[in-house]
Amino acid sequence: MPESLVVGLDQSTQGTKAILVNSAGRVVGRAFAPHRQLVSREGWVSHDGEEIYQNCVGLVRRVVEEAGADKSRVAAIGISNQRETTVSWDRETGAPAAPAVVWQCARGAEITDGMTDGAFREEVRERTGIPLSPYFPAAKAAWLLRHTPAWELAAKGRLCLGTVDAFLIFRLTGGRVFRTDYSNASRTQLFNIAELRWDGELCRAFGVPVEALPEAQFSDGDFGTTTLEGYFDAPVPVLAAMGDSHASLFGQGCLRPGMAKATYGTGSSVMMNVGERPVRSASGLVTSLAWGWRGRVSRVLEGNINYTGAVITWLKDDLGLIESAAGTEELALEANPEDTAYLVPAFTGLGAPYWDDAARASLVGMSRLTGKREIVKAALECIAFQVTDIVRAMERDAGVELAELRVDGGPTANRYLMQFQSDISGARLRVPEVRELSAFGAAAMAGIAAGVFPEDMTERNGVSAEYAPQMAEDTRRTKYSGWKNAVQMTIGRK
Numbered sequence: 001m002p003e004s005l006v007v008g009l010d011q012s013t014q015g016t017k018a019i020l021v022n023s024a025g026r027v028v029g030r031a032f033a034p035h036r037q038l039v040s041r042e043g044w045v046s047h048d049g050e051e052i053y054q055n056c057v058g059l060v061r062r063v064v065e066e067a068g069a070d071k072s073r074v075a076a077i078g079i080s081n082q083r084e085t086t087v088s089w090d091r092e093t094g095a096p097a098a099p100a101v102v103w104q105c106a107r108g109a110e111i112t113d114g115m116t117d118g119a120f121r122e123e124v125r126e127r128t129g130i131p132l133s134p135y136f137p138a139a140k141a142a143w144l145l146r147h148t149p150a151w152e153l154a155a156k157g158r159l160c161l162g163t164v165d166a167f168l169i170f171r172l173t174g175g176r177v178f179r180t181d182y183s184n185a186s187r188t189q190l191f192n193i194a195e196l197r198w199d200g201e202l203c204r205a206f207g208v209p210v211e212a213l214p215e216a217q218f219s220d221g222d223f224g225t226t227t228l229e230g231y232f233d234a235p236v237p238v239l240a241a242m243g244d245s246h247a248s249l250f251g252q253g254c255l256r257p258g259m260a261k262a263t264y265g266t267g268s269s270v271m272m273n274v275g276e277r278p279v280r281s282a283s284g285l286v287t288s289l290a291w292g293w294r295g296r297v298s299r300v301l302e303g304n305i306n307y308t309g310a311v312i313t314w315l316k317d318d319l320g321l322i323e324s325a326a327g328t329e330e331l332a333l334e335a336n337p338e339d340t341a342y343l344v345p346a347f348t349g350l351g352a353p354y355w356d357d358a359a360r361a362s363l364v365g366m367s368r369l370t371g372k373r374e375i376v377k378a379a380l381e382c383i384a385f386q387v388t389d390i391v392r393a394m395e396r397d398a399g400v401e402l403a404e405l406r407v408d409g410g411p412t413a414n415r416y417l418m419q420f421q422s423d424i425s426g427a428r429l430r431v432p433e434v435r436e437l438s439a440f441g442a443a444a445m446a447g448i449a450a451g452v453f454p455e456d457m458t459e460r461n462g463v464s465a466e467y468a469p470q471m472a473e474d475t476r477r478t479k480y481s482g483w484k485n486a487v488q489m490t491i492g493r494k
Contacts, residue, residue, distance in 0.1 A: 137188040220446075265308070308386065
């Protein structure tokens with residue numbers, strides 16, 4: 001009998017990936033397409049929702065055809081998406097009302113800065129698990145309603161507002177299905193994570209009409225069917241949707257409380273599964289919903305970093321110090337190991353655990369001998385330092401000492417970075433064989449729902465590399481203390 005296939009579609013910040021997974025759990029096809037980064041004079045970052053949707057349609061076709069697969073064997077599709085990026089569109093036509101506001105963009109600060117009532121701010125955190133911030137969709141949606149034609153659609157009752165998953169599902173199903181999942185909903189700052197519903201009071205406070213928001217449901221729920229605009233001869237079900245970091249946690253097999261992973265992308269997400277009971281953070285982290293799966297809702301502690309892989313892009317595109325990301329490993333190994341330069345990449349403020357929107361980037365501790373190699377080394381090391389900040393906060397909040405961190409994303413191929421990450425965090429690192437963890441996690445959940453994969457599918461993902469701490473304890477303390485001092489200097493310059 002011909003094997004069934006599952007498509008994993010990962011719509012991320014820089015582009016979109018599609019993978020094709022066979023019934024044995026092996027990735028048999030891969031395709032990728034970038035999309036434009038629309039940056040205004042104010043530094044606002046936007047994406048074209050229509051461009052993203054067309055890329056997704058084209059990529060699913062490509063990944064099937066380039067693998068030489070029979071499209072009739074595709075049993076299900078799973079979607080993961082860049083979180084917090086906020087899309088507005090016309091319910092009647094499906095056309096975007098304005099460019100999507102990207103998660104990195106802080107233009108919504110004009111809304112959150114005006115919310116000065118301390119009791120309200122605490123209520124936001126209590127209900128949603130996350131601190132009031134312009135990085136979440138509530139402020140982005142409010143900005144769209146104030147400054148774009150979205151308000152005209154709202155007045156006509158035709159406005160749809162949602163994260164990228166909801167937009168793609170709407171378009172893939174021809175406008176028949178307007179749904180999101182619990183993981184994405186929990187990141188909007190409009191969703192009550194205890195009651196699993198849109199919070200009417202918060203929606204009113206931000207001026208966001210509840211009727212413009214998608215239905216929120218389990219991550220392995222029914223998200224409709226698609227023919228991919230006529231490509232499939234019979235409709236294919238969309239059986240999973242998750243935010244990309246949640247899909248990565250699932251793909252890493254972190255299904256039990258206390259298991260954690262770090263995803264290295266444009267920014268980074270460090271996430272720990274804490275089970276069904278929420279853990280309230282006292283250390284600058286957020287509590288979100290991991291997923292709704294098999295009738296249960298799991299929760300996570302999470303810290304988000306704005307600039308990790310984007311730091312390497314900055315070195316290449318803006319400073320011209322490197323020709324490619326691959327060259328950073330050799331340069332860092334050639335750098336003076338005693339150099340004390342620290343890069344604090346607060347280009348648009350600092351995320352967890354500091355939550356300082358006003359902080360700006362700085363290069364601290366340079367000497368006359370600090371050169372290109374040392375700056376590249378500092379850029380790589382700042383990624384590991386930021387991840388370690390979050391690991392330490394998780395350990396305090398959850399009351400556990402993290403022995404292993406599962407890692408994924410392009411930068412995991414950089415051996416200098418991975419060894420330094422293990423050294424400075426004091427944890428073993430596990431790099432999986434399958435690298436496209438967000439796409440793989442979404443495909444795995446969809447495949448399990450379709451009966452194609454066993455329930456322990458993601459726990460079978462093999463290991464391609466492991467790293468263990470090698471740095472002396474006193475060296476680790478000295479280096480990490482220097483980082484903390486550099487951060488305080490950056491924050492203190494306001």
